Amino acid sequence: MLTMNSSIIHENTDWQDWRTTNSGTTSFISNILQFPLDKANNSENAESGDPSGSCKQSKSGEPVMDQMHGILSTCLPDELVVNDSGLKKDDKEGNCNQSNHQQFSIRRRCLVFEKSPGFGLHLNSLPNIPKGQSPLSKSTLSSMNRGEVPDDNKGVVTENSYEMPATFGGNEADHNSPEKKRQKFELVEESVACKRCNCKRSKCLKLYCDCFAAGLYCIEPCSCQDCFNKPIHENVVLETRRQIESRNPLAFAPKVIRTTNGVSDSMGEINKTPASARHKRGCNCKRSSCLKKYCECFQAGVGCSLSCRCEGCKNSFGRKDGCESESDGDNLEACEKNASEKSSHDTVISKGQEHPNLSVPSPDISRLPFAYTGKLAAFFPHSIKSSPQLCSTQEQGSSDTSSCKPKLESNLDGIPENGTPEIPKHKCFTLVSNPTSPNCKRVFSTPNHDSTSSSTKWRSRKLILRSVPSFPSFSPP
DNA sequence: GAGTTTGAAACT
DNA sequence: CAGTTTCAAACTC
Numbered sequence: 377m378l379t380m381n382s383s384i385i386h387e388n389t390d391w392q393d394w395r396t397t398n399s400g401t402t403s404f405i406s407n408i409l410q411f412p413l414d415k416a417n418n419s420e421n422a423e424s425g426d427p428s429g430s431c432k433q434s435k436s437g438e439p440v441m442d443q444m445h446g447i448l449s450t451c452l453p454d455e456l457v458v459n460d461s462g463l464k465k466d467d468k469e470g471n472c473n474q475s476n477h478q479q480f481s482i483r484r485r486c487l488v489f490e491k492s493p494g495f496g497l498h499l500n501s502l503p504n505i506p507k508g509q510s511p512l513s514k515s516t517l518s519s520m521n522r523g524e525v526p527d528d529n530k531g532v533v534t535e536n537s538y539e540m541p542a543t544f545g546g547n548e549a550d551h552n553s554p555e556k557k558r559q560k561f562e563l564v565e566e567s568v569a570c571k572r573c574n575c576k577r578s579k580c581l582k583l584y585c586d587c588f589a590a591g592l593y594c595i596e597p598c599s600c601q602d603c604f605n606k607p608i609h610e611n612v613v614l615e616t617r618r619q620i621e622s623r624n625p626l627a628f629a630p631k632v633i634r635t636t637n638g639v640s641d642s643m644g645e646i647n648k649t650p651a652s653a654r655h656k657r658g659c660n661c662k663r664s665s666c667l668k669k670y671c672e673c674f675q676a677g678v679g680c681s682l683s684c685r686c687e688g689c690k691n692s693f694g695r696k697d698g699c700e701s702e703s704d705g706d707n708l709e710a711c712e713k714n715a716s717e718k719s720s721h722d723t724v725i726s727k728g729q730e731h732p733n734l735s736v737p738s739p740d741i742s743r744l745p746f747a748y749t750g751k752l753a754a755f756f757p758h759s760i761k762s763s764p765q766l767c768s769t770q771e772q773g774s775s776d777t778s779s780c781k782p783k784l785e786s787n788l789d790g791i792p793e794n795g796t797p798e799i800p801k802h803k804c805f806t807l808v809s810n811p812t813s814p815n816c817k818r819v820f821s822t823p824n825h826d827s828t829s830s831s832t833k834w835r836s837r838k839l840i841l842r843s844v845p846s847f848p849s850f851s852p853p
Numbered sequence: 854g855a856g857t858t859t860g861a862a863a864c865t
Numbered sequence: 866c867a868g869t870t871t872c873a874a875a876c877t878c
Contacts, residue, residue, distance in 0.1 A: 578871090586874080661860065856877085859874085861874100864869080865867100
């Protein structure tokens with residue numbers, strides 16, 4: 377099953393109602409997700425680079441993507457509108473172009489975990505991007521580098537997901553200069569790092585592997601050896617995952633959860649860390665004093681809690697004894713050092729998304745576990761919306777990311793630890809295809825949304841970035 | 854870059 | 866559940 381840790385949901389979304397009235401939500405989405413992948417798998421080997429496959433049609437003669445459209449339109453809650461005009465256009469025109477093909481390639485690389493609980497990797501299991509790295513994935517950049525983001529989509533791209541980092545700011549002339557663009561892309565590409573592992577013995581099929589644990593396929597930048605965590609070993613990956621989850625259904629669950637300020641966490645402790653987040657299982661540090669990244673709590677930028685079994689806890693984000701932080705130099709320094717890398721924390725933070733501040737780049741969607749990164753990706757737009765691109769252009773241009781933070785934080789507030797999203801009823805949201813967006817090629821849109829003027833509208837509308845728990849209803853008591 | 858340390862994951 | 870081993874990331878030099 378897939379999980380959504382954070383999602384941009386239009387203010388008109390009746391998620392909670394849907395959840396409660398659709399017991400089969402999990403399987404539903406799984407099926408939805410599975411569908412196009414299966415189709416894609418059957419019709420093509422995306423990695424083989426056969427572009428024709430991506431345009432194969434179903435028995436009904438309807439393009440796969442159109443079937444997705446139909447499924448979504450009919451199955452999704454309330455008046456979910458799937459505006460897929462852009463894609464349809466491509467399909468209808470038979471544009472089995474690279475862009476289209478990429479969609480399938482992307483999907484092809486995604487892990488597919490069709491069962492719950494614990495299935496489905498988390499969009500919050502995002503790459504752990506070192507500080508200063510670009511939010512854009514390599515694949516994204518590569519696509520963009522090939523000039524696949526036409527100017528007429530800049531507005532959408534910029535507003536919703538794919539805006540170039542602030543470091544690329546510049547005047548219009550510079551921005552439009554191909555050479556400048558190329559340099560920028562190259563610069564970013566160098567700094568881009570998706571989650572990558574260096575596994576040698578685990579075949580990237582154990583939780584030791586960050587990629588696997590984060591629900592991502594290993595990709596080229598990984599330095600792993602004998603890697604089985606690749607689409608071509610999909611069955612192995614799935615089976616391994618099942619085994620792991622059979623042992624621990626929450627093995628792939630987010631490890632860090634954010635709780636609302638002032639609300640007691642599961643241990644009855646008032647959260648005091650800035651992020652009000654806690655590691656679900658807690659750490660077991662003995663020697664690091666929870667002051668180094670060996671400590672999962674510290675790494676996630678959260679304080680230790682009573683569920684931690686650490687010894688000599690000095691976690692600068694909050695000690696398990698309840699102290700907020702140490703004022704002594706070492707801890708303060710460690711805190712500042714770490715805080716500089718993770719300025720804030722999302723509602724749900726899992727391994728692989730340990731830097732959930734707004735400097736956190738979007739994940740490489742092509743590696744996300746969802747079978748479908750097209751339309752459905754918009755359902756789980758954490759990767760898009762909780763990314764720094766959530767900020768406006770102006771905000772991004774500023775070195776002060778705090779300007780973005782309130783937008784995110786405010787939208788995260790009020791999400792109980794149990795993760796039940798509070799989404800107004802009788803609302804809907806619209807998916808608008810953005811065929812030229814480099815990643816999932818979808819942007820979230822408001823109803824009657826005009827993509828050509830998305831910039832303004834996106835800014836004006838307060839999207840609700842809700843953090844949806846990984847396992848809202850499947851976690852054992 | 855190699856070696857060491859560390860703690861989570863896996864195993865018994 | 867506890868102890869041990871394996872593993873890879875974090876860290877140090």
